[in-house]
Amino acid sequence: MNMNMLKKGDFLIIGIVMVAVVFSFVYISHYRKADNGAHKVAIIKVKDKVVKSIDLDTVTEPQRIEISGEYNQVVLVENGRIRFVEAECPDKVCVNTGWLSDKGDMAVCIPNSAMIKIEGQSQKVDAVTH
Amino acid sequence: MNNTKRIVILGLMVALALVLSIIESWFPVPLPVPGVKLGLANIITITVIIFYDFKDAVSVVFIRCILASIFGGGVTGFLFSISGGILSTVVMYLLYKRGSKLFSTIGISIAGAVLHNIAQIVIASIIMKDTAVYFILPVLLISGLIMGFFVGLCSGFLEKAIRNTKIFD
Numbered sequence: 001m002n003m004n005m006l007k008k009g010d011f012l013i014i015g016i017v018m019v020a021v022v023f024s025f026v027y028i029s030h031y032r033k034a035d036n037g038a039h040k041v042a043i044i045k046v047k048d049k050v051v052k053s054i055d056l057d058t059v060t061e062p063q064r065i066e067i068s069g070e071y072n073q074v075v076l077v078e079n080g081r082i083r084f085v086e087a088e089c090p091d092k093v094c095v096n097t098g099w100l101s102d103k104g105d106m107a108v109c110i111p112n113s114a115m116i117k118i119e120g121q122s123q124k125v126d127a128v129t130h
Numbered sequence: 131m132n133n134t135k136r137i138v139i140l141g142l143m144v145a146l147a148l149v150l151s152i153i154e155s156w157f158p159v160p161l162p163v164p165g166v167k168l169g170l171a172n173i174i175t176i177t178v179i180i181f182y183d184f185k186d187a188v189s190v191v192f193i194r195c196i197l198a199s200i201f202g203g204g205v206t207g208f209l210f211s212i213s214g215g216i217l218s219t220v221v222m223y224l225l226y227k228r229g230s231k232l233f234s235t236i237g238i239s240i241a242g243a244v245l246h247n248i249a250q251i252v253i254a255s256i257i258m259k260d261t262a263v264y265f266i267l268p269v270l271l272i273s274g275l276i277m278g279f280f281v282g283l284c285s286g287f288l289e290k291a292i293r294n295t296k297i298f299d
Contacts, residue, residue, distance in 0.1 A: 005286050009232030013241050017275050020244075025268040 040103060040118050042082045044075060047113045056080050056118070069112045082116055084109065139297075140178070140186055147174040147194040148201070163266050165250050166273045169243055169281055172218070176235055176242070176285040179223050181298055187223055191215040206257070213253045214246035221245050235289060239282030244274035 040056040046069055054077055064085070065075040073094070074086035081101040084094040087109055094109035106117035150170035159166055171194060178187045195215055199208035222242040225233050233241075247270040255263045292298070 005234050005283070006236055007232055007234045009229055010234055010237030010240070013233065013237040014275065017240065017244050017271055021268050021271045021275075024264075024271065028265055028268065 040080065040101075042077070042100065042116055042118045045115050045117070054082065056082060067112070067114055069114060071109070071112045073109060073112060073114060075116060082118070083107065084116065087112070136182070136186075140182070140190055143174050143178055143190050144194050144197070147171040147190065148197055150174065151194070151198055152201075161269060161273070163269050163273075164254075165247055165266070165270050167277070169246065169277050170284075172239060172242060172246075172278075172281050173285050173288060175215075175219055176222060176226075176239055176282070177288055177292070179219070179226050180235075180285075180289055181292070184223050187219050188216065191219050209257075210250050210253055214249040217249040218242035218246040234282070235285040236279055236282030239285055240275055240278030243278030243281065244271055247271065247274045 039058070042054045042056050043050050044052040044054075044065070044067065046067060051067065052065060056077070057080060059077055059079045063077040065077060067073040067075060071088040073084055073088070076083055076085040081099045083099045084097065084107055087095050089109055089111040091111070094107050094112075094114070097107035100107055100116060100118050103118050106115055108115040148171075150173065154168040154170045157168060174194075175187060175191055178190050192212065192215075195208055195212045198211065199205065203211070219242070222238050225238045225241055248267075251263055251267060251270060255261055
């Protein structure tokens with residue numbers, strides 16, 4: 001290839017374009033992250049009223065939250081996940097649901113009319129048909 | 131220059147640009163991203179810019195876009211190619227007329243190709259009313275850089291060859 005065809009200004013143009021590429025790449029990947037990685041927010045509802053709303057991504061240390069009601073419960077919150085850890089209800093379905101860590105996950109204690117849900121659209125599918 | 135000769139040659143240029151567009155559609159596109167293309171027709175645009183004036187360059191681009199969209203591409207195709215085509219022609223003309231000492235056809239072509247792609251993305255985002263199209267900007271910029279380099283190289287060779295034949299003396 002004939003390298004003496006290139007002139008000074010060409011390198012300037014090439015340089016500008018490369019800078020633009022880097023800039024747009026950085027900007028776009030930052031923007032994408034903010035969109036896809038929006039914080040996981042868990043809400044705790046008792047009798048259909050939101051009692052607490054927690055941004056799971058900002059949790060640094062495990063927290064225990066007590067919920068009172070017909071049956072007392074304890075909710076355990078850790079970074080990125082949440083669960084019912086203790087409950088006085090007879091079935092303990094809520095506790096047995098285990099950790100909620102993805103958007104859309106939820107656990108319910110029907111006797112106590114309490115539930116935890118991580119807001120957002122669930123990205124897992126329940127069923128697929130063809 | 132004889133006006134008849136000018137008209138004939140410009141007509142030839144339009145035809146050549148169209149043929150190049152058809153040929154480049156035969157090449158497989160390296161990336162399945164909309165807007166990535168060889169842009170071979172720009173070789174013609176640059177040649178017209180070098181040997182003729184702004185009016186002529188714009189006319190050639192305009193007519194080839196119309197004809198290309200008639201042959202296949204439709205009205206949206208026309209909108210996309212004309213927006214990129216006009217913007218890149220204007221800038222390439224300015225770069226050549228003001229800075230042919232600083233810029234070779236390679237640099238001019240890269241500038242034209244990159245701007246052509248940018249214009250197309252802008253039009254796309256307006257039509258789709260969605261800014262998500264900008265996600266492909268880096269890809270298009272790089273593609274413009276590489277394809278522009280190649281087209282500019284060809285234009286340089288063509289320019290030398292044409293000057294040798296002394297058609298325009």
